[in-house]
Amino acid sequence: MKKLILGIFLLFSVLSFSRYVERCRVISDNTCVSLESGKKFNFSGYPFASSGYGNVYRVYFEGNGHRNLYFTGAAYLYMKH
Numbered sequence: 497m498k499k500l501i502l503g504i505f506l507l508f509s510v511l512s513f514s515r516y517v518e519r520c521r522v523i524s525d526n527t528c529v530s531l532e533s534g535k536k537f538n539f540s541g542y543p544f545a546s547s548g549y550g551n552v553y554r555v556y557f558e559g560n561g562h563r564n565l566y567f568t569g570a571a572y573l574y575m576k577h
Contacts, residue, residue, distance in 0.1 A: 503529060516555060516556045517537060520537060520554070521550060522553065524549070525542040525543075528544065528555060530550065537567070539557065543570070551574075553570040553572055555569075
């Protein structure tokens with residue numbers, strides 16, 4: 497029983513590290529704004545340097561809060577005018 501509870505705890509803790517923003521519009525080389533909540537997400541480095549400003553992505557990342565997040569990937573959705 498202890499192993500089952502420990503396994504469930506570890507599973508949920510691993511799943512909670514990876515987060516994503518469903519629709520995030522790029523506003524600078526390292527920042528995007530959620531179209532649902534309006535919150536700005538700042539990433540370490542410049543993950544959007546090669547993307548055009550205004551493009552909307554589903555963004556995957558790790559970290560807490562909204563600053564210095566670790567960018568893990570993105571899927572292009574569309575261009576917002």
